[in-house]
Amino acid sequence: MMSTVITELIGLHRRELMRDRRYFWFALLFPFGMMAIFLALSAFIPKTAGAPDFAQLVTPMALFLAVTSMALTVTSGSLAGMRSKGTLRLLGTTPVGRGRLVLTHMAVRILMCAAQAVALLAVAVVAAGLDPARIPALLGVTLLGMTMFGALGYLIGGRVSSPDAASNICTLIQLFTLFLSGLAFPFALMPEAVVRVLALLPTTFFADLLLSQMPGGTPYHPVWLAIVVVTATALLVGAAAVKLFKWDQREGR
Template sequence: MSTVTRELIGLHRRELMRDKRYFWFALLFPLVMMSIFLVLSTLMPKVEGAPDFTGVAIPMALFLAVTSTALIVTSGSLATMRSKGVLRLMGTTPAGRGRLLATHMAVRVVMVVVQAVGLLAIAAMVAGLEVSAIPALLGITLLGMAMFGGIGYLIGGRMNSPDAASNFSVLIQMLGLFLSGLAFPFQLMPEGVVKVLSLLPTSFFANLMLTQITGAKPYHPAWLSIVVMVATALAAAYAAVVTFKWDQGEGR
């Protein structure tokens, strides 16, 4: 690893942790939500027909970890750097624009991996998650990071206001969560609504995680979810590249 790359990684790490409002939200919110659903699952009476929140607590936590980092703390950060002229300035240095964005994403990938390992370890200890499913869930998490990361760079690459970029990302995160079959299982929705919502990329991400949860009822086969997520990731990455604004005054 070159000195420039190492310094850029350190820069992005400090920048990520400096905005405590979004950093701590992205770090702790998935753990808090998983804990709430696991507690609810233990409090529910063990009778036939009673809802079991254990099956959705783990994929929901991973969903929130991925989207919080890939969307909120990515798009807002890019908008901030553009508004302050950092993106334009870095393009004139030996670091280069490509290496700036590559190290920017690398820090966020590391954060999500650390989160996912911690969440899955807790789930294996207290929620009965099968250890054999952990590698697959880590791979799915990285695939989700690629898909949502492209969307995060698409948002942050166009919007000039850090708050607007972050708030728009939160909106996408919450809509994705509630329309993906995690917060509200598809089994509780009308079939016509399910057929529409199941076609959203976020639903394929949730569905792919459910294929690794014992007792869960995924809507699509795993291979189809992978194909859709890869295609969405490539499309989002391409759109982010061709529409990215390095300077706040750029018209395109």
């Protein structure tokens, strides 16, 4: 009986995820579009000494976008929408329970992100020369990043009342962290004083983990430190998300 309930909840969240086509298709296709752009840049921009190698940024950037799209944009807006409609409050009073509701909501996002990451890595092997031996480590890093950004998505979605506002906030965070993590805009092109500040952001540590798997990647931090920081950030933000989560629109007023 319990397994049937969980299966039904996963199916419910999957249909809900795909129903909002604005955010679902953006989250699904945006990483592939950006990958294509960076592959084109790599092919047409002449390689010069000291210049960034865009071929080394294609795979990390695409995975970064996949993680942030699924963990932020299509997570926070969904939660805010369910709360604004009273769905969270209603289901929380049924035998389904709040815990299973959130865990199955999270499971769908993780499965979708994992499937998307596998597809992106397959494209990277064919078009970007990615070594297939790097795939297991990159999948592990992707799932670790999903925990950190997912916690942030639940923190925002658990507090913001409007689904559009929650999704828009997360989209801004996604683009901000992408361009300031050393991926879309390499640190080699920035002033050293700016780099020292940006290097302190937890999102930069996640980007470092992705870059560490590239043959010519130049992560700013050692791998062990990046793992510690990303894991600690996920735990701290996750604890805040649980503490501040609103099940009803009227909570906290």
